[in-house]
Amino acid sequence: MKHSHATRRPPLREPSPELAGISRRELLRRAFATGAMTVIGAGFIAAPDAAWAAEVTVITPEQMATLVQMARDTYPHDRIADKFYVVAVKGYDSEDNKAMVAEGTAALDEAAKAQGHENYASIGWEEDRVKVLQAVEGTTFFQTVRAGLVTGLYNQKDIWPLFGYEGESFSKGGYINRGFDDIDWL
Amino acid sequence: MVAKFDLNDDSVVVIIGTGAGGGVLAHELAQKGVKVVALEAGGRYLPEDFINDEWDSFSQLAWTDARTTTGSWRVHKDFAGLPAWIVKAVGGTTTHWAGASIRFQEHEWKALSTYGKVDGANLLDWPIDGSEMAPWYEKAETKLGVTRTGDRAGLPGNNNFKVFEKGAKALGYKEVHTGRMAINSSEYDDRMACQQTGFCFQGCKWGAKWSAAYTDIPRGEATGNLEVRDRSHVARILHDDAGKATGVEYFDKDGNLQMQKARIVCVAGNSFESPRLLLNSASSMFPDGMGNSSGMVGKNYMRHTTGSVYAVFDKPVRMWRGTTMAGIMQDEARHDPSRGFVGGYELETLSLGLPFMAAFLNPGAWGRGFTTALDSYENMAGMWIVGEDMPQLGNGVTLSETKDQHGLPVANVNFDDHPNDVAMRNHAYARGEEIYKAVGATRTFPTPPYPSTHNLGTNRMSEKAADGVVNKHGQSHDIANLFVSDGSQFTSGASENPTLTIVALAIRQADHIAREMSAKNI
Numbered sequence: 069m070k071h072s073h074a075t076r077r078p079p080l081r082e083p084s085p086e087l088a089g090i091s092r093r094e095l096l097r098r099a100f101a102t103g104a105m106t107v108i109g110a111g112f113i114a115a116p117d118a119a120w121a122a123e124v125t126v127i128t129p130e131q132m133a134t135l136v137q138m139a140r141d142t143y144p145h146d147r148i149a150d151k152f153y154v155v156a157v158k159g160y161d162s163e164d165n166k167a168m169v170a171e172g173t174a175a176l177d178e179a180a181k182a183q184g185h186e187n188y189a190s191i192g193w194e195e196d197r198v199k200v201l202q203a204v205e206g207t208t209f210f211q212t213v214r215a216g217l218v219t220g221l222y223n224q225k226d227i228w229p230l231f232g233y234e235g236e237s238f239s240k241g242g243y244i245n246r247g248f249d250d251i252d253w254l
Numbered sequence: 255m256v257a258k259f260d261l262n263d264d265s266v267v268v269i270i271g272t273g274a275g276g277g278v279l280a281h282e283l284a285q286k287g288v289k290v291v292a293l294e295a296g297g298r299y300l301p302e303d304f305i306n307d308e309w310d311s312f313s314q315l316a317w318t319d320a321r322t323t324t325g326s327w328r329v330h331k332d333f334a335g336l337p338a339w340i341v342k343a344v345g346g347t348t349t350h351w352a353g354a355s356i357r358f359q360e361h362e363w364k365a366l367s368t369y370g371k372v373d374g375a376n377l378l379d380w381p382i383d384g385s386e387m388a389p390w391y392e393k394a395e396t397k398l399g400v401t402r403t404g405d406r407a408g409l410p411g412n413n414n415f416k417v418f419e420k421g422a423k424a425l426g427y428k429e430v431h432t433g434r435m436a437i438n439s440s441e442y443d444d445r446m447a448c449q450q451t452g453f454c455f456q457g458c459k460w461g462a463k464w465s466a467a468y469t470d471i472p473r474g475e476a477t478g479n480l481e482v483r484d485r486s487h488v489a490r491i492l493h494d495d496a497g498k499a500t501g502v503e504y505f506d507k508d509g510n511l512q513m514q515k516a517r518i519v520c521v522a523g524n525s526f527e528s529p530r531l532l533l534n535s536a537s538s539m540f541p542d543g544m545g546n547s548s549g550m551v552g553k554n555y556m557r558h559t560t561g562s563v564y565a566v567f568d569k570p571v572r573m574w575r576g577t578t579m580a581g582i583m584q585d586e587a588r589h590d591p592s593r594g595f596v597g598g599y600e601l602e603t604l605s606l607g608l609p610f611m612a613a614f615l616n617p618g619a620w621g622r623g624f625t626t627a628l629d630s631y632e633n634m635a636g637m638w639i640v641g642e643d644m645p646q647l648g649n650g651v652t653l654s655e656t657k658d659q660h661g662l663p664v665a666n667v668n669f670d671d672h673p674n675d676v677a678m679r680n681h682a683y684a685r686g687e688e689i690y691k692a693v694g695a696t697r698t699f700p701t702p703p704y705p706s707t708h709n710l711g712t713n714r715m716s717e718k719a720a721d722g723v724v725n726k727h728g729q730s731h732d733i734a735n736l737f738v739s740d741g742s743q744f745t746s747g748a749s750e751n752p753t754l755t756i757v758a759l760a761i762r763q764a765d766h767i768a769r770e771m772s773a774k775n776i
Contacts, residue, residue, distance in 0.1 A: 142620045145629060198621060214620055222612035222628075223309050232632025233574065233608040236306035238459045242451030243412075248576035249450075251413040253569045254420050254693065 107133055120151035124161045127169045130189075134173045135160055135213065137189045141197045142214050143221055147230050156220035157213070172209030179203040257481045259291050264515035266291045267767065268502055269522060270488045270531065273346020274756040275740035276522030277466030278397075280482070281474035282764030288771065289479050291514055292471075293486040293504050295319075295523070296342035299349065300468055304457030308610045311456035315349055317342040320664045321526060322654040327669040328702045332617035337667040339705040340524055344484050345467025347524065347707070348753070349457045352579035353436040353464070354602060354640075355400040355754040357391050360384040361589055362597075362642065362748035368589055369596035374672055375644035376554055380745040381717040381726035387758055394758040398436035398464040399443055407439045408432045409448060412576025414603045417567070417635040421689035422583045422601075429584035433602065436464040436753075437577055443469070452605070454578035486512075489662055490535040491519050491544055491736070499544075499736045505660050518767060518776060522739040522760075525555060525709035529651045529742060530665040532713070532723075545713070545730040545738075550723050552651040554714050555667065556747040557706040559641035559675045562604060563686030564615065565695035566630040573605035573635050581637075586685060587749045595677040598749045599641025601686060606636070614704050627699060635690060639682040640708070642749045644672035651712050708752050713742040727766040728759060735776045739763055 107113050107129040113136075114121035124132045132154075139153040160169050173188075180188040180200045191197045204210045221227070228235050237243060259266050267283055269276045272294040280292045296317075305311040316339060323330040323337045330337075341347040361368040363384055366377040395403040402408045409432045411419060422430045437454070438447045448462040461468055474480035485507035492501045492513070501515040521528045529552035533543040543551050581603030588598050606614060608631055616624060627634075654666035671679075683700040690698055716722025719731035728743045730736040739760055741752050748755075770776045 143625050144622055145625050147629075214618075218613050219309060219609070223609045228608055231608050231628060232570065232572070234572075235607070237451050237453070237575075238306045242449030242460075243575040244448075244450040246575075247572070248412045249410060249416065251416050251571060254416055 115150055120154060122154050122158060126163055126166050127161050131169050131173045132157070132161060134176065134189045135169065137197070138176065138201065138213060139217055139221065141194060141201055143217055144194065145230070148227055152221065152224055152227050155224060156217050159216070159220070168209055168212070172207070172213070175207065175209065176200065176204055255478045256475045257289065257478050259289060259481050261512060261514050264501070265289060265517050267518045267520060268293065268514055268516035269520045269739065270502065271346060271522035271524065271527070271740060272344050272466060272471060272482060273341070273522065273524065273740065274348050274466065274753045275760045276520065277345055277348065277470050278757050278760040279520060279522065279739045279764050280480050281466070281470035282761055283767065284474040284477040284479035286764065286768045287479060288768055290474070290481070291516070292480060292482045293488050293502065293514070294344050294482060294484045295487045296344060296484065298344045298484050299457065301457065301459045301461045304349070304459050306451070306453045306456060306459065308456065308607045315341045315343050315457065320656050320658050322656050322664060322666040323668070324666060325649070325669040327671065329705055330669070333705050336705045338526060338709055339707050340709065343467065344471055344482060345465050348465040349467050350455050351753050352454050352751070354579050354582070354751040355395065355398055355434050355436045356600070356750040358384065358387070358748045358750055358755060359587065362746065365746035372596060372644060372674060374646060375674065376647050377645060378714070378716060378721055378745050381715060390758040390762040391754065393761050394754055397761070398754065398757065399438055399445070400434050400436050400754070401439050402431070402434045406442065409435055409437060409439045409577055409580040411581065412450060413571050414573035414576070414605055414635050415581035417571055417693055418581050418583070418603050418637055418689065421693040424692035425688055427583050427585045431582060432580040433582040435577070435580055437580065438462045448577055450576040452574045452576060452578060487660060488531060489660060491531065493537065493539065493544065493733070497539055497733060499733055518735045518737065520737040520739045524740055525712045525742040526651055526665040526667060528738060528740055529712040530653065533653050534662055545723055545732050545736055547732045548720055548722060550714060550721070552712050553647050554645035554711040555650040555669065555709070556643050556645055556711040556744065557669065558708040558747055559599060559639065559643040559678045560703040561639045561679050561683060562636060562701035563639070563683060563690065564634050564636045564699040564701055565687070565690035566627065566697045567633045567635065567693070567695055570632045571635045572632060574607055578605055579603055579638070586682070593681055595674045595681065597642030597674070597678065599639055599678055599682050600749055601682065602638050602640060604636045604638035615699060615701055617702070627697070637686055637689070639679065639686065640749060640751060641678045641682060642747050643675045645711050645714070645746060646670070646672055708741070708747070710741045710744040710747050710752060713738040715743045715745045728763045729766070737763065737767065
């Protein structure tokens with residue numbers, strides 16, 4: 069039960085001051101696409117719609133974009149926005165993980181090439197990316213990222229409402245007067 | 255006035271561990287005027303400290319010191335360093351337990367006689383039976399305030415129970431109700447009624463669930479006869495040239511090694527730590543560990559044949575609302591070998607929050623097969639299997655090459671399912687899935703066992719000294735002033751959640767110890 073990423077991950081950055089003045093159009097013009105993410109150069113990746121941006125300081129923006137895509141393909145929830153996957157893998161932007169990420173993402177791209185693609189993140193269909201992930205499923209890199217996501221993704225309180233989960237209830241007096249037995253379809 | 259005893263006071267009873275066994279024993283002895291020093295490896299947490307958050311609570315309460323695993327059980331693959339989900343805190347796992355409190359069935363005290371010899375199993379009858387235990391069970395039920403015993407009413411059923419009950423009754427099951435629970439259905443013994451909060455596993459913030467942490471421990475301390483030293487990790491039990499226990503060495507909260515003398519030593523650290531301590535106490539006189547002339551210390555580990563069944567429906571259930579385990583179906587608890595296995599199992603309602611569901615629904619799984627299950631979390635219902643598993647010589651605790659923060663070898667836990675365990679689990683999965691399909695489940699999940707919460711048998715009770723570690727009072731066959739006071743003394747696992755039986759045995763053991771002390775036999 070690894071939950072280290074849940075405790076030591078840095079908070080997701082709001083769009084940085086450097087990006088604040090950039091229009092969406094300018095952002096897109098400067099960028100080149102890597103899957104669903106946009107690498108803006110200079111250590112940043114961002115959503116194409118500028119809904120979020122993340123700064124990387126140790127690993128490359130392309131590596132971070134690959135990690136985010138890999139996170140979504142590993143635990144795909146269509147109603148969960150990319151920014152939550154970014155939070156879940158942001159901790160890999162560190163000296164401790166630099167080598168693992170470099171080797172792991174390179175191996176992922178190699179596996180993609182072996183299946184006839186340019187690289188992993190640019191593959192269009194999820195099913196095809198999943199086939200690449202299956203090829204590296206036994207690696208320490210994949211298993212480390214996957215295990216970290218179990219807490220790094222699902223322990224983010226902000227996503228709980230998307231699953232209907234209500235979280236803490238003591239402060240609201242429990243459910244004794246709030247529907248512990250309100251099922252009406254049986 | 256909380257007692258403070260001298261390290262050189264050799265008149266005290268030292269109890270190691272403060273959970274359902276040690277915490278209750280400490281209280282009962284203190285009430286009888288016996289001086290007790292209880293050494294607890296964990297810290298003190300009370301209802302105001304408990305956290306309605308699965309991972310934060312896990313970090314606060316769970317035993318996460320190093321342990322290692324071997325064997326073919328899936329826990330070794332998925333949670334290699336976490337063979338058990340139990341607690342390191344004053345009150346032990348009574349903070350975390352779900353509260354299910356049911357007595358053994360009569361035949362379960364006589365596992366070997368009832369089931370006969372089972373290949374590969376090391377079955378044995380208990381040296382006690384239901385009639386011997388009946389008065390102690392009644393005392394335990396009164397202490398814990400168990401619902402549906404005495405004149406205490408049952409808990410109301412939550413959404414998860416209503417789904418379970420309707421499905422079970424549709425299949426013709428009769429013994430279906432909201433359980434005998436140590437969770438108050440109305441105010442009892444200065445503890446309030448259940449507020450249907452959920453988070454029973456994270457410590458009850460209302461104190462509606464019985465836990466030694468806020469009942470037996472403070473009441474024992476109030477007698478002036480009990481001193482609890484928290485964050486005190488016992489390293490070894492000491493003995494004299496006559497082979498009698500004389501005290502314990504422990505690391506105090508500052509990490510300093512201390513020695514507490516004792517008239518009697520009682521081990522109650524749950525089924526991994528108790529045998530580990532006896533093995534780590536090996537000496538030239540006892541080269542195989544203390545109390546281990548039988549070679550049974552650490553052997554015969556049982557963890558119940560568990561597993562869960564979750565199901566998704568086309569409409570919301572919201573199973574996390576309300577008491578986590580107030581729901582049981584007991585019709586399959588009987589012994590009926592025509593089902594293809596000996597012993598029986600209970601099905602009990604269970605829910606996990608989203609974070610733990612992600613960790614435990616199918617550990618290691620990924621992709622849409624897994625995530626679409628979680629997408630339907632709100633429409634999920636859940637139940638847990640608790641069945642009797644077979645004691646096996648090869649299953650158990652040995653000393654690992656890994657050392658803990660004090661430099662002591664940690665417990666390695668080896669486990670392989672017995673074919674009887676597998677047959678029972680598969681039967682229970684099938685029945686559980688049928689229960690949910692009878693109320694319209696669109697998808698069901700036979701979920702593998704979690705890290706063990708019911709840890710039993712590693713210092714088992716036996717009539718003959720050659721067959722086990724302790725006698726019918728939990729007293730070492732080898733060393734008269736050494737006792738085992740937790741679930742590790744279980745001879746067989748039975749199909750019931752073990753806490754009520756651990757508590758009943760502890761109350762009974764306190765009676766025995768006090769009597770033997772008065773008679774100057776120990």
